[in-house]
Amino acid sequence: PADNELLGRSTWTFLHTTASYYPLKANERQQIQMKNLLESLSIFYPCNWCSKDFQKDIIKNPPIVNGRENLMKWLCERHNEVNRKLQKPEFICETKILDQRWKDGPED
Numbered sequence: 087p088a089d090n091e092l093l094g095r096s097t098w099t100f101l102h103t104t105a106s107y108y109p110l111k112a113n114e115r116q117q118i119q120m121k122n123l124l125e126s127l128s129i130f131y132p133c134n135w136c137s138k139d140f141q142k143d144i145i146k147n148p149p150i151v152n153g154r155e156n157l158m159k160w161l162c163e164r165h166n167e168v169n170r171k172l173q174k175p176e177f178i179c180e181t182k183i184l185d186q187r188w189k190d191g192p193e194d
């Protein structure tokens with residue numbers, strides 16, 4: 087349980103940070119590679135029930151990989167899906183707020 091929390095926190099950090107550095111407009115190759123990354127992660131994520139639910143969630147809500155803003159918003163919504171399941175507070179999925187948390191840091 088403690089391990090799953092650390093794994094979760096680390097994985098979300100990796101995913102949101104990676105999305106925030108994704109190209110503003112991704113080319114076809116980058117879009118395929120990002121889709122592959124997310125699909126592979128959902129299959130190999132080493133927490134069985136998390137992996138099962140995440141696979142179902144991304145089939146229902148396919149990744150939007152055309153550029154960083156849409157990808158960040160999509161990922162934020164997937165994370166909120168898990169937050170709801172765990173009764174954790176939801177995050178506001180707006181570019182400015184997401185950038186502040188995952189790219190730029192606070193203003194001062």
Ligand code: FAD
Pocket residue numbers: 090091092093094095096097098102131135136137139140161162163164165166168169172174176177187
């Ligand atoms: P985390 O949820 O890890 O969030 C870390 C930080 O991200 C927060 O402090 C906040 O600053 C920021 N944040 C929060 N919400 C958002 C958002 N929507 N968008 C952007 N940033 C945000 N745990 C389970 O018990 N059961 C599961 O089924 C499960 N499924 C998971 C599936 C995936 C794909 C992943 C990556 C993790 C999953 N986890 C699951 C782990 C769980 O989501 C948490 O990571 C873990 O419980 C630790 O929570 P935390 O409170 O440290 O914050």
